[in-house]
Amino acid sequence: MSGVVGIISGKDCKENLFYATDYHSHLGTSFGGLAISDGRSTAKKIHSIARVQFKSRFAEDIDFINMHGNAGIGVISDRDTQPLIMRLKFGEYAICGAGYIDNQDELAKKLIDEGIVFSEMPNGKVNQIELAAKLINKGKTLVDGIEYMHRHIDGSMSLLLLGKEGVYAARDKYGRTPLVLAERNGDKIVVSETCSYKNLSFETKKYLGPGEIVFLSSKETKQLRKPNDILQLCTFLFVYAGFPASEYEGKNVEEFREISGRIIAKHDSVEVDFVAGIADSGTAYAHGYSHESGVPVKIPLLKYTPGWARSYVPPAQETRDLIALMKQITADVLIKGQRMVITEDSIVRGTQLKNFLLVKLWNSGAREVHVRPACPALMFPCKFLYSTRQLDELFARRIIKQFHGKHIENVEPYLDLDSPDYRKMINAMEKDLNVTSLRYQRLEDMMTTTGLPAESLCTYCWTGKTVR
Ligand code: SF4
Structure with a gap:
């Protein structure tokens, strides 16, 4: 960015x-x-x-x-x-x-x-x-x-x-x-x-x-x-990229994340033993979830920060994967036999979540893992900032490609939360990630939580719609 x-x-x-x-x-x-x-x-x-x-x-x-x-x-x-x-x-x-x-x-x-x-x-x-x-x-x-x-x-x-x-x-x-x-x-x-x-x-x-x-x-x-x-302010600044103490158009990032977590909890009905955020950006969402639901927060994944860059930014996949593998260390005693909600800012490629973080939780004896990203499924590579560039890089697009044998242009059915196609996509994602359940934040909820008028937010990477 x-x-x-x-x-x-x-x-x-x-x-x-x-x-x-x-x-x-x-x-x-x-x-x-x-x-x-x-x-x-x-x-x-x-x-x-x-x-x-x-x-x-x-x-x-x-x-x-x-x-x-x-x-x-x-x-x-x-x-x-x-x-x-x-x-x-x-x-x-x-x-x-x-x-x-x-x-x-x-x-x-x-x-x-x-x-x-x-x-x-x-x-x-x-x-x-x-x-x-x-x-x-x-x-x-x-x-x-x-x-x-x-x-x-x-x-x-x-x-x-x-x-x-x-x-x-x-x-x-x-x-x-x-x-x-x-x-x-x-x-x-x-x-x-x-x-x-x-x-x-x-x-x-x-x-x-x-x-x-x-x-x-x-x-x-x-x-x-x-x-x-x-x-058309980048909404992803609130979701992930921005530092929590920052304000955009007068709206604070940490507050956005805390309220987002509350909204995720409001729509959730799973019974779990604790909620945990994937550090750093996922943490505030977990606190919001906990404040709303009364489910305690625990930190079963400890981030060893010194010396490691943010895994979203380095261009080489191997570098990102290495960082994801090495940064998070499990506290096994907190995980064994437990049912947990994991809050995450977003799922971009999904590879680190699937191959490293979730594997670590299952290997440490987790009983149920419910993943709750704080934004909808990312469907379109951003063309306004240096970010994902290919459809194949996006987890949701790779799943949809499996259904059609190729990338399709019209993904509208997969954006409609009430459509059978959306449910089919979520089911396939749950299977692919190997999680007990997956539920994305709704677009409207994400936008409302910013406290800014909907028309002032860029949401291209979720909707494919933009002002140019
Ligand atoms: S498409 Fe818009 S909201 Fe998404 S990352 Fe790019 S600028 Fe931000």
């Missing part, structure tokens, strides 16, 4: 930029990058964070230690190396972003055919930040260029640009990824995750609207482009 930070400070911004960027580490495991401007020149540093955490990489980096200035941007990136320093026709900017350009190949080809050169092409793919910058460069002004970029990309892209004059923050045209402005005694910070500035004593000032562009400097905060009317 990636997360970004931009900062303007009355003093050297380095330390605050470092911590605020680090607080986005749950959003990516590929690269961490920082750029700092002293008003005359901009220095940047990028590190791979695939195996070594952002903090460790930068804390002892002599180049970073020597970077000083009052304005900076930082990024935790799930795919591209960033920030990039690009000389546009409007000036020189360090640029970073959060999003995904689904039509990147087509756009890159068009630009290359026009004679535009791309410097960064790892694995034959353009760097999306470079692509975004080259599209921006086609505008008459910086703002016009950002609008041009938004008009031409399929997907989403929220960007920060650091120039000599200050920081430009431009939220994606439908606001799928957040950008939030906060202040502290004249200092300004703009971030993806509000949790990133809470310990730095900044206070939230404004959630940028979809497509909104603001300029930040020590002298002013200026709106350069008004927000669009249509918001």
Whole structure:
């Protein structure tokens, strides 16, 4: 998903930029990058964070230690190396972003055919930040260029640009990824995750609207482009990707998860000995379930956190599987002979749940395992963020493919909870996962729990429907 930070400070911004960027580490495991401007020149540093955490990489980096200035941007990136320093026709900017350009190949080809050169092409793919910058460069002004970029990309892209004059923050045209402005005694910070500035004593000032562009400097905060009317915030931020202390459009993630767990319990009638969440995101759902039902919470799966990345993010399946296998350790005495509800944020591929977590529970002597994901079955690969890309990666689609011998286009019957096809799919899933029962959260319940208007939420990965 990636997360970004931009900062303007009355003093050297380095330390605050470092911590605020680090607080986005749950959003990516590929690269961490920082750029700092002293008003005359901009220095940047990028590190791979695939195996070594952002903090460790930068804390002892002599180049970073020597970077000083009052304005900076930082990024935790799930795919591209960033920030990039690009000389546009409007000036020189360090640029970073959060999003995904689904039509990147087509756009890159068009630009290359026009004679535009791309410097960064790892694995034959353009760097999306470079692509975004080259599209921006086609505008008459910086703002016009950002609008041009938004008009031409399929997907989403929220960007920060650091120039000599200050920081430009431009939220994606439908606001799928957040950008939030906060202040502290004249200092300004703009971030993806509000949790990133809470310990730095900044206070939230404004959630940028979809497509909104603001300029930040020590002298002013200026709106350069008004927000669009249509918001399509990524609902998966609440379900899984966001950090629990964060707020999106003013709504807290942990509260969403706790209430979701209550709703799951309200619709549930199984008799169990305890409820357990798969850490980390599943835990709050388990607490909500317990508060509603009176079923006690236990922790039969203990997560050994130090040194392990989130298993959703690393691109290689073997890496994800290894992480899933090694991270969770069973407390066998809590499991043997017990009936349990397991709350989970979602089932994406299903392979880790099936091959590692459930096997561990059964091997430890579980009597019944009832799985309760906090969102509906994922049916469509996300095309707005760096996430699942193929139908075959999605558990629900693989099950449906078994019925038809191929992937089908119209999955409507499998979205209708009252249809025989939906029941057939759930039965096949229960068998495939080897669980006593499986029940997904309802789409309407998930959306209502966000506390935001339904029309302001992106639910494409569950419904296949979107505003573009
Ligand atoms: S498709 Fe799903 S993961 Fe992608 S932006 Fe929409 S809600 Fe988020």
